[in-house]
Amino acid sequence: xxxxxxxxxxxxxxxxxxxxxxxxxxxxxxxxxxxxxxxxxxxxxxxxxxxxxxxxxxxxxxxxxxxxxxxxxxxxxxxxxxxxxxxxxxxxxxxxxxxxxxxxxxxxxx
Amino acid sequence: xxxxxxxxxxxxxxxxxxxxxxxxxxxxxxxxxxxxxxxxxxxxxxxxxxxxxxxxxxxxxxxxxxxxxxxxxxxxxxxxxxxxxxxxxxxxxxxxxxxxxxxxxxxxxxxxx
Numbered sequence: 001x002x003x004x005x006x007x008x009x010x011x012x013x014x015x016x017x018x019x020x021x022x023x024x025x026x027x028x029x030x031x032x033x034x035x036x037x038x039x040x041x042x043x044x045x046x047x048x049x050x051x052x053x054x055x056x057x058x059x060x061x062x063x064x065x066x067x068x069x070x071x072x073x074x075x076x077x078x079x080x081x082x083x084x085x086x087x088x089x090x091x092x093x094x095x096x097x098x099x100x101x102x103x104x105x106x107x108x109x110x
Numbered sequence: 111x112x113x114x115x116x117x118x119x120x121x122x123x124x125x126x127x128x129x130x131x132x133x134x135x136x137x138x139x140x141x142x143x144x145x146x147x148x149x150x151x152x153x154x155x156x157x158x159x160x161x162x163x164x165x166x167x168x169x170x171x172x173x174x175x176x177x178x179x180x181x182x183x184x185x186x187x188x189x190x191x192x193x194x195x196x197x198x199x200x201x202x203x204x205x206x207x208x209x210x211x212x213x214x215x216x217x218x219x220x221x222x223x
Contacts (some may be wrong), residue, residue: 004152009171031210032210034212035213036214041216042216042217043114043201043203043214043215043216044153044201044214045214046211046212046213049211050208087152087153089153091136091210093160096141096143096158096166096210097143097155097158097166097168097169098143098145098153098155098212099155100145100152100153100154102150102151102152103153105150
């Protein structure tokens with residue numbers, strides 16, 4: 001059975017304090033790994049898709065990387081507006097559904 | 111253009127009543143998905159539509175749950191004889207055919223009393 005595990009469950013950072021969020025996965029036939037951001041009361045907002053080990057993508061202070069077992073979302077010099085829940089999901093096999101982890105709740109304090 | 115639109119944004123119902131949740135996908139998106147997000151749980155897949163057909167209904171938790179899509183656009187998720195464990199946020203997403211990025215609406219928060 002496909003599994004997606006995110007860690008830590010919650011993370012509190014000072015503004016400017018860089019860190020990484022982890023997403024480990026066990027799937028058969030990975031077709032894509034997705035990172036989303038979710039603010040309270042809103043739906044998930046797409047950030048990145050990664051397709052193969054070694055791939056990296058960047059957007060502003062965020063950088064996503066992928067290995068054969070896990071993905072990292074690196075946050076460089078975070079700001080309070082980066083506070084949100086970050087969700088990792090995988091798409092595998094012949095299906096179209098996304099299999100989500102439970103998310104990491106990030107709080108960045110001034 | 112407009113994003114995925116869901117209505118109502120909040121729904122409070124009594125146990126045993128039926129509810130209908132609506133999703134309006136992004137114009138031109140042929141694929142549509144329903145997910146459920148319960149407190150403390152991750153998003154759970156419910157059903158996938160390609161056009162008006164539902165090739166994957168594997169996530170529907172019981173036969174009280176059904177969904178349809180008409181005109182390749184609007185979709186309705188119906189929950190019959192609601193139970194307290196049905197309380198959750200129901201999210202809809204859509205994507206272009208052949209593209210796997212799913213864009214989500216804001217969800218419908220369902221509370222069953």
